[in-house]
Amino acid sequence: MKMMKIDRMQAFSDGVYAILITILVLDFRVPNYQNGYLLGALLKQWPTMFAYLVSFLYIGTVWLFHHDFFQTLKYTNIGLNVINLVMLFSVTLIDYPTALVANTLISGVTTDMRVAFVYYDIIALFISLTFAWLYTYVRKHPELTTMRNNQKHFYAAIKFDPVRSVSIYGLAIVATFFSIWVGAFLLLTGIVYHFVAYLRLSYSMRRALKDIKLEK
Amino acid sequence: MKMMKIDRMQAFSDGVYAILITILVLDFRVPNYQNGYLLGALLKQWPTMFAYLVSFLYIGTVWLFHHDFFQTLKYTNIGLNVINLVMLFSVTLIDYPTALVANTLISGVTTDMRVAFVYYDIIALFISLTFAWLYTYVRKHPELTTMRNNQKHFYAAIKFDPVRSVSIYGLAIVATFFSIWVGAFLLLTGIVYHFVAYLRLSYSMRRALKDIKLEK
């Protein structure tokens, strides 16, 4: 048997996702406030809550993708190990622009918000590119997966997803230079799109697996 | 086989709970103190220890619930994945009001304590609502669980728990506006109630499982 089981790599990835999604809460810091005025100080922190909500949804969705997609895999190899590590690297980078977006929304200076949004866009674009890489790699290495039969069907359903989200984030970057709010809207659209794409992937995967015994 | 195994979702959730319950200790920070007066400075930190103790008990209890309840499940689907993610989201939010409660107890300003307690209440109420959602969802999707036979018996024992705790936390919010100490007492009652409810769930589940082979 020449192949490495995929279990530990999944466990390691789950660990990274779980830690990342949880340490996002460390962005919530007790603000400096005058005695008796905590409420006002907290309400001014709404961007922190908003950015947290968005990034939690984002990382959660990426984890769901990882979870579902890797269920179709049975083995790993050097290439997949490296791609997975690059993907985890890209995802961990989301923590910092989340804090930047929250902070610049609080101070409210347009120039700085633009920088923070574009930073977030670039990381999101990077994440989508690693997904495109993953999909391409696995399609070329059918020996890693459990779905040899109707694989084409499966990839037909999802193969354009990374291209689509890369386009959305690219557009968001351009738009942010004209209007930060249009840019922010496109960024949000991209993240919601991921979630919708996950639902589609999940259904399509289920169809693809319908007649195959998931060996693992 | 059309269903996704529930293992990785449990592992991911365990990771989030484990991280959350552990990073609570980061609220303990070496205080600013004059040389020779560390003891006094530490004693003034009692609210941090108290808030840590309560939130550890709370998150620990929620994990125990998660642990026991998910043992009755065998598969997961999109719906359960999403509910679980929302539940984890709600639980991670407990970290911040814990710090707020500790800080406002230290500074001792009633207005700010009220804000911190109500914040904590709202998050606790949110957590209970996600549990209500989970129970309802699983009851409607018996195909996910291993307990088809005497499920009714099982849900009869626990189905009112979320309603009860939502009521307690709702009452706590109202009470806090009249007396923060009555409010705080109700909040504590709610958390202790969770623990007692866990013991009841655990016993009732054991009865429900008595004659069924846990396949997993």
Place this chain on the structure above:
Amino acid sequence: MKMMKIDRMQAFSDGVYAILITILVLDFRVPNYQNGYLLGALLKQWPTMFAYLVSFLYIGTVWLFHHDFFQTLKYTNIGLNVINLVMLFSVTLIDYPTALVANTLISGVTTDMRVAFVYYDIIALFISLTFAWLYTYVRKHPELTTMRNNQKHFYAAIKFDPVRSVSIYGLAIVATFFSIWVGAFLLLTGIVYHFVAYLRLSYSMRRALKDIKLEK
């Protein structure tokens, strides 16, 4: 089947230990230093490195105990779940006195060092008490373990360990009021004693398991 498998509880505990032992590194903070004088500033941080080394050894040893001891268990129940949670609670508390010991060693004020050492002692004593509780509980619930036959032999080897370490830490507390260095020496002795006791437990467990098929 009436019993809960112990797997997820082990996974959750491993998570807490892994996080705790890793976030200890967050105590290392880039010091304030004048340009060109980083080396001196770092050398002054030796107590941080020393405290980190000791607490890493301590938590690592406690994890090894947990690892070996729980290998003799097959099932869990409410009681064990609660004891385990209290044990994890006690272990997470070690993070803060570690920082206090490091900080007071850096500032070098005897009164404050005494407070920090006694704080550490108390937590260590608390941890040892939870182990005593665990041993007693499992001895009274042989249905949880895989070693029914020569269990007596096994517990004979380890049953006095918690008593011994409670005595050492109790002595350390008293000694610290006379001489903080004698107290510190006893504290270190206690932690090294844990490690030695682990080696003994590990050998004795192996002997106890020799003729029994570890079913799990």
Place this chain on the structure above:
Amino acid sequence: MKMMKIDRMQAFSDGVYAILITILVLDFRVPNYQNGYLLGALLKQWPTMFAYLVSFLYIGTVWLFHHDFFQTLKYTNIGLNVINLVMLFSVTLIDYPTALVANTLISGVTTDMRVAFVYYDIIALFISLTFAWLYTYVRKHPELTTMRNNQKHFYAAIKFDPVRSVSIYGLAIVATFFSIWVGAFLLLTGIVYHFVAYLRLSYSMRRALKDIKLEK
């Protein structure tokens, strides 16, 4: 059965690696900046991004080593448990010099950069030494592994790796006293060498496993 299964030790190690590689992102902190000048402040943070990238690659590679190497092991014993703990200890230490390298590159003072680089070198050297220890130990305890047959072949391929990387890091320390940039280059070479060595280990292991059924 006298041997301990290796599963939990792998899970614990995976946890530590996952946490360590993720909390590196906490080094990214929103800088102090004048309103409207966030971009400039972020660009000045490039050393933080660079140091993060290098340490992520480093820890990721060490994890890949751990992952592949431990797949050849089936059991653990006291010795391996202790070596693994020392190895995890050495790896967790990488977090602090990463921050020091980033900070001294930002302030740009040669004396301080030298200190930070040498600190990083020493930890890297320490990590390589623990790997040398691990390889030696496992070679002397073939009962722990699944590859009894052509083990010689396997170790022939990797046994000089730790010696080589210890030499590179030793050289880097010496070189840094003459030119910090030559020293930094050697440090980077060492880390990239690890990655290349991993690829070689991975291929050689696959060859070694070719004709053996991985029982686990």
